[in-house]
Amino acid sequence: MEHILRPIYQERASQPDTLGVILINKRENAPNMTDTFDAVLLIIVKEAVHPIYSKHYTYGDSKTVMHILTEERLRKWIFIGSNKRLVDWIFYGKIMFDRNEFLFKLRSELQEFPFFGRKLKTGIQFSKLIRRYQEGKELFESGHYLDSYNHVVALLHHLGRLSIIDSGLYPEVIVWSQVKRIEPAIYKLYEELILSNESLEKRLELLFLAGEFLINSRTNDGGQHILETMLEQPSWTIQELHNHPELSYYSTDLEVFVEYLIEKGLIHVEPIIAKNEAIFHRNYYVDKQFVESEYGL
Template sequence: MEDILRPIYQERASQANTLTVLSIEKKLNEGTVTDTFDTVLLIIVKELETPVYIKHYTYDNKKAALHIVREEQLKEWLLLGTNRKIVEWITQGKVLFDRNEYMANLKNELRDFPFYERKLKIGLEFAKLIRRYMDGKVFFDNKQYLDAYNHVVHALHHLARLAVIENGFHPEITVWNQVKQIEPEIFKLYEELITSDETIEKRLELLFLASEFLIHSRTRFSASHLLEIMEEKDEWTINELLSNPNLTHYSVDLGILIEFLIEKSFIEEVNVETKGQDLYHRHYRVKKEL
């Protein structure tokens, strides 16, 4: 393989723009990490016209994929977890070229998992969890059980990823294998939801009861990134929160997370008078007694 594909990456490696080149091989009977390709070449560059550039090749009745990725895009994937394969590509890939030990340093960062980055990832994952959990409860209350089931499965997946991050690890594609070792209680909830002989209504009812405690017990810690930023000012409008550069990644999940934290008495609303009679601006602040 390497001899056939070497001209592809050697040309890139000679360019000052290239930071590192990795080769990821498909494992026996496992094509999920490489998207069924026999080989993936991952090239990280400083600058690129588009965030990602991909080319596909065939060789010896096999197939290869070339992924050229802008460094900025790589950092975003690692922060937001929007490309589940990238961590495994980095940890499992064979380094073919590494300028100034770029990949060696990146692997050390992933292993150390800096605390601020971890706190932000926990906050983002918790916001997604609350979105799915709250939407699932609405569907359940309206007896839309299949839609509720779909949201609950996603909520449990976010809860699993949250548990992995809290323990200082990056979630992998096989996140349930990680959770089975780290927090078997969450794994058991997921297993019971999908394998129980109970009716779907009963399964959801039991799961909402059990997950309520799991979510409540980690709320203060999981929301600490947002709460600490909010403590920098006496009160905030929703637009000020959405415009804060430290909160932009929360996106559409920020509003429902704030409502959840109001319900759980971590945040309180502040009514500010407007020119209209009996009409108030709704501001937010962290409850002082916390």
């Protein structure tokens, strides 16, 4: 397959915006790793009109997909963790072209997992965890146990990913084998949820109690990235927080996360008089001394 695809990726490699090309061949024991294609051609470019562009090819009985991805979208997916296959492709794919060692440096960056990257990924996973917990508990208290169950499963996945990130690794596609090795207590909670003979209501009740404890114990670590980011200026509107290049990764979970950290006393509200004196704008700030002492800045 490689010699068949060579003219395609060589044409792309000759373009100045192309940073790297990776070829991923289907593995017999994991066909879904390449979305059932026989090969994936991943091309990273500096900029493009479309952040993602895909094209399918057929050769005999074989099928191939080409993905052209901008560096910005690549890094966004790595931070958010929304495309689990991507890290696997980068680590285990065959490098066919590498401009100025872009892919070599990226692999090294992922292997070293810089501390700053861990803080951002921890914050993103923690914000997703908060939303799942709040929505799942609301459904539980309303008696919608099956819907609540779905949220609790997702909640445990986020807890599992947090434990993996804390250990300095990237969550893989098969995340629970990692969690079992790294954080057996969270793996045990997952087993109890899906295997226990207790009623669904009782299982969920126990999981929410355990979840609340685990969330509270991780709040300071989970909030570190956003709290340190907010030191950049004295106060923020919610739109300024959304517009920040790194906080934008939190997406729709940002506002829920901010409100949670307000409840925990880690973010403070500053009322600003609006045109109508009966209404106030809400600005947000953090206690600089607390943040610097808490995180050793």
